[in-house]
Amino acid sequence: MSDVLERVKKIVVDNLDVDGDKVVESASFIDDLGADSLDLVELVMAFEEEFNIEIPDDVQESIRTVGDAVTHIKAHI
């Protein structure tokens, strides 16, 4: 399962062009990793593709941190 975190991490690093060390579970995409709202949409698209899941719009809004994403993905793969 830790594999999910690693895969999420890689996507975040690639998409937001941030240092891997900063991508910890408690990191907020917007406040800590410099994402804007469009970046968030793209991240969700990338997660959906990587894990072959669908993340509904209302869930997308609740994904604020790396940990939120990992938790949601783990529950749905």
Next chain:
Amino acid sequence: MFDLTGRTALVTGASGGIGRAIAQALSEAGAKVALSGTRENVLEEVAGTLKGETAIVPCNLSDADSVDGLVGKTEEAIGPLDILVANAGITRDKLLMQMKDDDWNDVLSVNLGSYFRLTKSCVRGMMKRRHGRIIGITSIVGVTGNPGQSNYCASKAGMIGFTKSLAQEVASRGITANTIAPGFIESPMTDVLPEKQKEALLGQIPAGRLGQGSDIAAAAVYLASDQAAYVTGQTIHVNGGMAMI
């Protein structure tokens, strides 16, 4: 001058005068063009005049499900979509005092609602590919107003505001969104105008002639091109000087 080789385009309302001219010009510039509309036989005739690869993707724009599936059908036929030309539109002209709810709802839903749906369904792929061209065909009357067309003018003004917002949302991803506002364009509709009315109309047009579909198509080809990458959120008025905005 503008090379669209390898690009793909979807043109709605491709059976009409302006849509046909746009499809032909995009094809001429090298794009693969998917033609959408309701009259399949006319679309086939238009397809026959195109040079390059083409596809016919019929769609009834008053049917939301049909609209939602259109981009998918297009991409199956010609590949990931680079250029959307939302050209389809209807009129239900009435003075406001006589306008029924249906006259209002039909026009807003086909002209503006389908623009929202189509754009939404192609922008995701465009974001991923970091390239896209959204081109909405609005109208001079969306800016100037016109008696008897409050529904149509509202839908066309709505397209302009929608496009400006979208342009700001996706500019950083290599996607541009613009509108073209045609003035009076020669069509079967203007052909049948009484001579006197035609003269009065021409009196309002400094260029002294009605526009041709090709006048609009040239603007579309430009906006679709790589050279227009820095043009976004704009409305290009093509109207022979009839309104200078």
